[in-house]
Amino acid sequence: MSDDFEMDWQRDARTGVPEAVLCGHKSMAQIEAIVAMAHAGGKRLLLTRLDEAGFAALGGETGKLLDYDPLSRTAVLGGGVPLAATGxxxxxxxxxxxxxxxxxxxxxxxxxxxxxxxxxxxxxxxxxxxxxxxxxxxxxxxxxxxxxxxxxxxxxxxxxxxxxxxxxxxxxxxxxxxxxxxxxxxxxxxxxxxxxxxxxxxxxxxxxxxxxxxxxxxxxxxx
Missing domain, CATH: 3.40.50.1970 (Rossmann fold)
Structure with a gap:
């Protein structure tokens, strides 16, 4: 829990779609704090609208935790999961x-x-x-x-x-x-x-x- 943010970890169970972090209007300090909290709690996390300049500006330890894709401007914390061909x-x-x-x-x-x-x-x-x-x-x-x-x-x-x-x-x-x-x-x-x-x-x-x-x-x- 933070004064700046409160994650909705139950959203996936409640709605079928997990919460994602929209990075475009957040400070680097806020993004780093969110990633750190999720990592400490063993949570997976999807980050969107994280451009290359923003990713480069993250602290080195934060960047090492993320699987970053510059084309889609997305990053994933916690690794991938097995994929199913659901159609x-x-x-x-x-x-x-x-x-x-x-x-x-x-x-x-x-x-x-x-x-x-x-x-x-x-x-x-x-x-x-x-x-x-x-x-x-x-x-x-x-x-x-x-x-x-x-x-x-x-x-x-x-x-x-x-x-x-x-x-x-x-x-x-x-x-x-x-x-x-x-x-x-x-x-x-x-x-x-x-x-x-x-x-x-x-x-x-x-x-x-x-x-x-x-x-x-x-x-x-x-x-």
Whole structure:
């Protein structure tokens, strides 16, 4: 317990998704204190939005405790867990969308879910997507990451039976800058079966996928 923070270690048992530490608006001293407390208690911990400069600024002992991935800006304390092929897959429109896709994949892996990433299959070269459709259609849940005009969301939802979790990415320029066009496209899609999280929210998409899979496991045998 600290005056600055109080961790919710029961969140996983309560909701099915563990608490993650958003590092983007925390001081290095706060992050170091959180990691130290978790390490002392033998807890695993996922940290998000920890950029390379922030990771480098952490104390040496703190950095040694973390498995850091610069692309996704995530770090894991406490090592990994065995991964199970539970049926979630990630589809990224372009190579530029990989940081968000990797954030989702790292969050899923932290919780024990294997999540293959199918990248660079945006609609500008539709043949790249259609050549991977058989593989995509095997997923029980699809996380789709796209910036620019976000057309991938509608196309996937119109071709695959799995629910599509749309993650608008802040990849684009001009009117598409910041991911707002992709967000609006996801929300306004005429393809049924799309649910949408906030711009660049790979962790939120992973949490939604875990809850979808968990609801199926917890479904009653009869109503």
């Amino acid at each position: 979630v897959g990630i589809v990224a429109a372009g190579t530029s969308d990989l940081p968000v896709a990797r954030e989702a994949a790292r969050a899923l892996a932290f919780c024990g879910h294997e999540s293959p990433i199918i990248a660079d299959v945006g609609v500008a070269g539709l043949w790249r997507l259609t050549s991977r459709l058989e593989e995509i259609r095997r997923f029980r849940v699809v996380i789709a990451v796209a910036g620019m005009e976000g057309a991938l969301f509608s196309v996937l939802a119109g071709l695959a039976a799995a629910p599509v979790i749309a993650v608008p990415a802040s990849v684009g320029y001009g009117v598409a800058a910041g991911g707002r066009v992709a967000l609006d496209a996801a929300l306004a899609s005429c393809s049924p079966g799309i649910v949408t999280v906030n711009i660049d929210n790979g962790f939120g998409a992973a949490a939604a996928a875990i809850k979808m899979l968990g609801m199926r496991e917890r479904a009653p045998a009869s109503l």
